[in-house]
Amino acid sequence: MSRATLLLGAAVEDYLKSIYKLSLENERVTPKMVAAEQGVSLAAVSKMVKRLCEQKLVRYDRGEGIDLSPPGRKVALEIVRHHRLIEAYLCEALGYSWDEVDEEAEKLEHVISEEFEDRIDRLLGHPTHDPHGAPIPTKDGEVDHRDHPALSEFDSGRVVVQRVNDHDPAMLRYLGDCGLYPGVSVDVLGEEPFGGPIHIRVAGEEISIGKELATHVFVEVAEEGKK
CATH class of the missing domain: 1.10.10.10 (Winged helix-like DNA-binding domain superfamily/Winged helix DNA-binding domain)
Structure with missing residues (x-):
């Protein structure tokens, strides 16, 4: 040491x-x-x-x-x-x-x-x-x-995963099953009202994740989405 x-x-x-x-x-x-x-x-x-x-x-x-x-x-x-x-x-x-x-x-x-x-x-x-x-x-x-916004803050557009919270192994396994690793591009397709799930596309596959779960995934707007 x-x-x-x-x-x-x-x-x-x-x-x-x-x-x-x-x-x-x-x-x-x-x-x-x-x-x-x-x-x-x-x-x-x-x-x-x-x-x-x-x-x-x-x-x-x-x-x-x-x-x-x-x-x-x-x-x-x-x-x-x-x-x-x-x-x-x-x-x-x-x-x-x-x-x-x-x-x-x-x-x-x-x-x-x-x-x-x-x-x-x-x-x-x-x-x-x-x-x-x-x-x-x-x-x-x-x-x-660097502070990055959570995925839950987006209702459209393309973002890139930068970081995920690592405190819960079960959550990490689920995020891994969804393909939400750092560096992965995500298309945000929309969200259901009243705190409903967020619809996203990852590696060509459309999936939905809960709003709460999305607060643990931190992203950056993809280069093509920046103005």
Whole structure:
């Protein structure tokens, strides 16, 4: 492990990673959000946040929420890099499906050495995104995070899948069955009223997916559809 993560322990690293991920989707990260993300009690979060503040890895203010300090962000991005590189390696080198890799990566992200990380990176040709389309931070801690609209926001036109939420293996299996992988073009044909399903065409096949499911698929307007 690098000096950034040495001696911190898996629990601390998991909290920092959760705070980082929540900060991408919320203006303010609250203890309640962290508790839900980690699957623990508010009391456990309060205890850990106090510890992280003492280690100067986060700053916490009741009004402003929990914020990563520069050292805390460095650790979080290193763990995110480990996680996403491992996911890519499991898919591309070991034949795992994209719904299987998250659980394995959660176990391995805390224990791989920097040498192992570098070898995976070289072997895969320095990938920029994991199998679900999430950006892989560079070794220097840079990350190309972009906000993309959800598929649910479109009622017509051609879009290209950029990223999908990876928190639910069953959902990933279903999206895979629908062919909704990053890089795939999708024609949005329309949607039923009152929150009904969205009709799309993927690889020449017309299918319908629920509005809620479509909120977990993030897309970009295809080049030919841009003005």
